[in-house]
Amino acid sequence: MEKYLDLTNKLISSLENSSLEILEFKMENFSLMLKKNKPIEKNLISEREVTRELDKASVKVSGFDKKEEVEANKNIKTLRTPILGVFYSSKSPDSEPFVKVGDQVKKGDTLCIIEAMKMMNELKAPYDCKVIDCLVNNEDFVEYDQEIFKLEQI
CATH class of the missing domain: 2.40.50.100 (RNA polymerase II/Efflux pump adaptor protein, barrel-sandwich hybrid domain)
Structure with a gap:
């Protein structure tokens, strides 16, 4: 079992350092499939940030209406x-x-x-x-x- 653990760690390291996205390995009665997560682009704004900005904008645009509605x-x-x-x-x-x-x-x-x-x-x-x-x-x-x-x- 320990030899499979060492092998798995080596395969993970190899996949991380390569341009491959998927690595599938089979040996005797051992089978392993590894997939890389695609990197998230840092330029993208999260949905939560967009919602927060839209809420701020709607409060600025209709601030008077909101105040009357709350009252x-x-x-x-x-x-x-x-x-x-x-x-x-x-x-x-x-x-x-x-x-x-x-x-x-x-x-x-x-x-x-x-x-x-x-x-x-x-x-x-x-x-x-x-x-x-x-x-x-x-x-x-x-x-x-x-x-x-x-x-x-x-």
């Missing part, structure tokens, strides 16, 4: 699950969902049910609000502290 969205909060389980938007498959996007609900109204260990847990509205978005689908499995609703506090 309008101060009352929008995300509701997270207190437990993990299965998300249900209604009491039964035949009934209407507890809430729909655009609905206004009072504090204590049921927003959904999360089934955990065969127990149905109603998730209530923490304050008077308007449902801006539901971030999960009916019967999706939700994790603890996962975002499930965007609510605008009224």
Whole structure:
């Protein structure tokens, strides 16, 4: 086994010092294929850098719009699950969902049910609000502290 290890190290060294991209070697019951990674061009800008630059540019171009939008969205909060389980938007498959996007609900109204260990847990509205978005689908499995609703506090 040790002779194969030495041989492999020598083959790797040979491949690194050559212009070959692939080296395939077979001997007795030993077979080895080595491939070089193509070098990354340093002139190329990473996708992350491009995104960062575009974000900076959009903030500069539409800075006033962003500020107004942030002020309008101060009352929008995300509701997270207190437990993990299965998300249900209604009491039964035949009934209407507890809430729909655009609905206004009072504090204590049921927003959904999360089934955990065969127990149905109603998730209530923490304050008077308007449902801006539901971030999960009916019967999706939700994790603890996962975002499930965007609510605008009224």
